Amino acid sequence: MSPGSFSGGICLSISDASANKPFERIIPSGVVTIPLRQDLGGICNAKVKKGDEVKVGQVIGESAGPEGASIHATVSGKVADVIKAYPHFSGGFVPAVLIESDGKDEWVGLEGSADPMAAIQQAGIIDFDIKPVPLAAKLNEAKSRRANALIVNAMDIEPVLSSRSRLLSERVQEVACGIDTIKSIIGAASVYVAVDKGASQAMSAVGSACGGAATVVGLNPKYPQAVDLLLVKSILGKEVPCTEAYCVADIGALVLSVETVAAVGRAMADKKPVVDRFITITGANGTGAKNVQVRIGTTIKEVLGHCGISVEGMGKVIAGGPMMGTAIANTETPVTKEVLGIFVQHEKEITGFDSAVCIKCGLCIEVCPVGLMPFLISGFSEKGVYAKAAANDIFTCFECGCCVYVCPVMIPMVHWIKFGKAQIMAQRSSE
Amino acid sequence: MGPIITAVAAMGALGLGLSVVLGVASKVFYVYVDPRITQVADVLPGANCGGCGYAGCSDCAAAMVEGKAPVNACKAGGASVAQAVAGVLGVSAVAAEREVARIFCKGDNTRAERKFQYMGINDCRAAMLVSSGDKSCGYGCLGLGTCVANCPFGALSMGEDGLPRVDDEKCTACGTCVKVCPRHIPRVIPVSQKAASLCSSHDVGKLVKEICEAGCLGCGLCKKACPEKAIEVVKFLSVVDTAKCNGCGKCFEKCPTGIMQSLVFTVV
Numbered sequence: 001m002s003p004g005s006f007s008g009g010i011c012l013s014i015s016d017a018s019a020n021k022p023f024e025r026i027i028p029s030g031v032v033t034i035p036l037r038q039d040l041g042g043i044c045n046a047k048v049k050k051g052d053e054v055k056v057g058q059v060i061g062e063s064a065g066p067e068g069a070s071i072h073a074t075v076s077g078k079v080a081d082v083i084k085a086y087p088h089f090s091g092g093f094v095p096a097v098l099i100e101s102d103g104k105d106e107w108v109g110l111e112g113s114a115d116p117m118a119a120i121q122q123a124g125i126i127d128f129d130i131k132p133v134p135l136a137a138k139l140n141e142a143k144s145r146r147a148n149a150l151i152v153n154a155m156d157i158e159p160v161l162s163s164r165s166r167l168l169s170e171r172v173q174e175v176a177c178g179i180d181t182i183k184s185i186i187g188a189a190s191v192y193v194a195v196d197k198g199a200s201q202a203m204s205a206v207g208s209a210c211g212g213a214a215t216v217v218g219l220n221p222k223y224p225q226a227v228d229l230l231l232v233k234s235i236l237g238k239e240v241p242c243t244e245a246y247c248v249a250d251i252g253a254l255v256l257s258v259e260t261v262a263a264v265g266r267a268m269a270d271k272k273p274v275v276d277r278f279i280t281i282t283g284a285n286g287t288g289a290k291n292v293q294v295r296i297g298t299t300i301k302e303v304l305g306h307c308g309i310s311v312e313g314m315g316k317v318i319a320g321g322p323m324m325g326t327a328i329a330n331t332e333t334p335v336t337k338e339v340l341g342i343f344v345q346h347e348k349e350i351t352g353f354d355s356a357v358c359i360k361c362g363l364c365i366e367v368c369p370v371g372l373m374p375f376l377i378s379g380f381s382e383k384g385v386y387a388k389a390a391a392n393d394i395f396t397c398f399e400c401g402c403c404v405y406v407c408p409v410m411i412p413m414v415h416w417i418k419f420g421k422a423q424i425m426a427q428r429s430s431e
Numbered sequence: 432m433g434p435i436i437t438a439v440a441a442m443g444a445l446g447l448g449l450s451v452v453l454g455v456a457s458k459v460f461y462v463y464v465d466p467r468i469t470q471v472a473d474v475l476p477g478a479n480c481g482g483c484g485y486a487g488c489s490d491c492a493a494a495m496v497e498g499k500a501p502v503n504a505c506k507a508g509g510a511s512v513a514q515a516v517a518g519v520l521g522v523s524a525v526a527a528e529r530e531v532a533r534i535f536c537k538g539d540n541t542r543a544e545r546k547f548q549y550m551g552i553n554d555c556r557a558a559m560l561v562s563s564g565d566k567s568c569g570y571g572c573l574g575l576g577t578c579v580a581n582c583p584f585g586a587l588s589m590g591e592d593g594l595p596r597v598d599d600e601k602c603t604a605c606g607t608c609v610k611v612c613p614r615h616i617p618r619v620i621p622v623s624q625k626a627a628s629l630c631s632s633h634d635v636g637k638l639v640k641e642i643c644e645a646g647c648l649g650c651g652l653c654k655k656a657c658p659e660k661a662i663e664v665v666k667f668l669s670v671v672d673t674a675k676c677n678g679c680g681k682c683f684e685k686c687p688t689g690i691m692q693s694l695v696f697t698v699v
Contacts, residue, residue: 087562087563087569089562090560090562092563093563093569326561327547327561327562328562329546329547329561329562329565330546330547330562350550352550353550353551353552382552412551412552415551415552415557415560416552416557418557418560419552419554419556419557419560422556422557422560423556
């Protein structure tokens with residue numbers, strides 16, 4: 001099958017300074033902060049109290065339901081505190097466990113459940129993607145909707161990030177093991193691995209390791225190709241009709257990021273839970289760009305320090321990439337399962353927004369990868385006409401930011417759309 | 432002449448026929464509408480602010496006529512509208528106490544810290560989507576003026592210090608500002624209230640001291656000073672019981688941050 005493309009999107013000419021840099025391991029020395037909610041599955045129940053001794057891999061937060069993901073200690077040492085309200089980077093407060101490292105890095109393995117679904121939940125695996133859904137929930141959804149095509153997403157979500165391509169080339173055995181497990185759980189008939197066409201190293205690695213088990217698909221790195229809707233469109237040639245009501249599982253596909261699949265492989269083969277994140281760190285202008293394997297709970301400040309990125313004159317620190325990431329307020333914020341990368345902008349590189357009026361040039365419509373009219377939806381949310389924003393498919397927008405990138409008068413359309421979504425959700429929950 | 436006569440006759444006959452149909456239909460499908468509903472709706476302000484809890488002024492009028500809502504249900508209209516409604520309905524009006532909105536935050540640009548520089552769109556609700564707002568205090572006024580923009584009566588304005596001001600004369604206590612504020616900083620209070628702790632923070636005193644010069648520390652000095660026992664400290668925030676407070680002012684002197692204040696209203 002020849003991979004297709006999608007209409008819209010943009011080819012970003014941002015330097016890829018981190019590409020082909022091997023993962024460097026960061027093990028935090030001081031205190032780590034582990035929030036007890038790191039996905040969309042809800043808050044985990046604390047299993048430890050102040051003063052307890054913990055080892056790496058020990059469960060410190062047990063998922064509330066069967067479709068959640070447990071949270072594990074990422075350093076060995078003593079629990080310094082369990083706090084009830086820790087600020088979450090996307091807003092709101094969550095409980096968190098503080099562990100003081102003893103530097104010994106002693107491990108406990110997983111209990112090793114025979115049932116792969118139970119093992120996935122115990123290992124605390126979530127889908128490391130834009131929507132951090134617990135993997136157990138995602139697999140159950142795929143099973144109930146009879147998804148039979150597994151797509152392993154090794155396309156990097158944004159151009160400056162390269163951790164997915166790198167992970168595939170470095171840890172292809174884990175990925176292969178993960179593919180086998182997931183394939184048997186959902187009974188997938190076909191497996192695809194989506195790789196950036198330029199990442200030749202990753203492509204050859206996966207080709208030799210997975211052999212005939214998976215079809216390797218090389219795709220053009222047009223942004224935002226890595227989003228599940230567009231991957232399915234490019235690889236299977238199918239389109240999700242209305243994303244408010246349907247998801248890619250409805251058209252028979254399960255899309256998982258390569259980090260998720262590798263985590264499954266690690267849980268099954270090595271009996272190790274999720275304690276590390278494999279992410280790209282990029283400083284302003286690509287300085288200090290590195291791929292790192294960092295323990296969850298390490299502060300962003302420590303990670304930046306490791307990469308030699310100074311905090312002086314720093315404008316914005318963004319969790320994720322420049323297009324879809326969230327700016328964070330404090331570099332003491334820990335790396336969690338939701339962080340897809342860290343991108344730093346220099347003070348001089350930040351441009352503000354004008355309160356300009358839309359000139360109806362239509363560029364945003366041209367680049368919208370899901371065929372929306374961004375100026376219209378954002379205009380409706382700006383004027384408070386939320387019913388019309390919803391009627392124009394505000395919930396189909398996955399906030400890729402292409403519209404704002406091309407807007408000649410720099411209207412903060414994505415922010416208005418996020419705002420509109422929040423207002424509509426608030427209205428619906430009050431009804 | 433022939434065609435004209437035919438045309439006039441045809442149109443006349445058609446009109447006559449249809450008017451008979453309409454006349455019959457209006458008798459057959461007649462629905463009784465209490466004429467007082469329209470009369471009451473006419474005396475209501477017609478701003479459809481929703482302060483009464485009904486969908487709009489006409490809904491409120493219907494409820495008043497049916498006796499489901501009191502004649503003074505219209506908060507925006509106040510005593511004069513209550514009188515007028517009572518006049519239409521032939522009952523005596525019990526004047527509800529005049530209420531106005533007050534901003535329960537004194538952490539202005541100079542006194543409250545900000546944890547980062549917010550660069551997004553000018554709406555407090557949008558600012559809340561970015562790390563829960565830029566103020567270090569998780570309870571304080573964000574100062575982007577969502578209440579000002581949404582006030583249906585133009586009673587709010589943004590002060591230079593980054594806190595909204597209430598024009599007591601124009602404020603009708605409709606409660607729109609209370610509803611739109613993501614942090615519920617404006618509160619509607621009766622004009623008889625003499626003192627209040629103008630802070631919304633439930634943070635512990637130590638933290639408040641670090642981030643805001645005008646925050647309630649929950650120290651309880653006001654509670655000790657109050658001879659009427661009208662002050663309670665609820666989760667590190669002083670709350671005045673209006674029924675007991677006589678406005679003696681002993682608490683104002685004791686408050687270390689000066690947020691326990693006498694309330695001055697320009698309306699009665």
